Amino acid sequence: MKSLFITLVIVFSCNLSFSQSGTDTLHYKKVYYFAGTGIGIPMGKTKNVLSPKLFSGSMGLDITLKNPRYYLYPALYLMSFNYDQLIDDADYNRTIENGRSNFYMLSLAGGTRKQYDQLNTYAYLGPTIGLVNEPRANDVGNKVVMESKYSMAFGTKLGVGADYKFKGFFLGAEVGYLYNVNKIQGNPVHVLTLMVGLKSDITRLGEKVVDILSSSN
Numbered sequence: 001m002k003s004l005f006i007t008l009v010i011v012f013s014c015n016l017s018f019s020q021s022g023t024d025t026l027h028y029k030k031v032y033y034f035a036g037t038g039i040g041i042p043m044g045k046t047k048n049v050l051s052p053k054l055f056s057g058s059m060g061l062d063i064t065l066k067n068p069r070y071y072l073y074p075a076l077y078l079m080s081f082n083y084d085q086l087i088d089d090a091d092y093n094r095t096i097e098n099g100r101s102n103f104y105m106l107s108l109a110g111g112t113r114k115q116y117d118q119l120n121t122y123a124y125l126g127p128t129i130g131l132v133n134e135p136r137a138n139d140v141g142n143k144v145v146m147e148s149k150y151s152m153a154f155g156t157k158l159g160v161g162a163d164y165k166f167k168g169f170f171l172g173a174e175v176g177y178l179y180n181v182n183k184i185q186g187n188p189v190h191v192l193t194l195m196v197g198l199k200s201d202i203t204r205l206g207e208k209v210v211d212i213l214s215s216s217n
Helices: 002-018 044-048 203-216
Strands: 031-042 050-052 056-064 070-083 099-116 119-140 143-166 169-184 187-201
Touching: 031 044, 031 050, 031 070, 031 169, 044 050, 044 187, 056 187, 070 119, 070 187, 099 143, 099 169, 119 169, 143 187
Parallel strands: none
Antiparallel strands: 031 056, 031 187, 050 070, 056 070, 070 099, 099 119, 119 143, 143 169, 169 187
């Protein structure tokens, strides 16, 4: 787990260094929408509580800064896991085994990229905030009533990836690491994320929205 984190940091640093040179001709004054699907893989002690479950998803914006080698990457990650409850909850009279837990994490990252003709490599890093859903159960008469317990989670997300430009869209893949400060069932949260997806140019749509808002004022 530590070796994965160190590897991603090294790749991020290398990408940052390489991005200092060269010209990006694909992202200048552009806004892209990215939608991906994949899987979240718990690591370390997180595996005591969570295990992988298909499918997880992500959606976000790639907003180019004045220097097109740098960008903002706000993204929403929706991850599902199999879940085993380890600690009794005083508000419930049953414990859960092989349930389902969901993470809804908003990442507010910044990143850097390097263009190689139609191929781009990139790396990003930023804080996260979101909700974690844990299942709970109560015996009520002759029924078992299922409920969802939500809690806030804070952490960080970093990742590296690559995408290739085809006519009208990009096809991309990335590997990332999510760390939550808040523990789950007394265990730390470390998750490896693997995503593949498409990236589309929505610059004109954004410009139209700005024009409409400007005209309304």
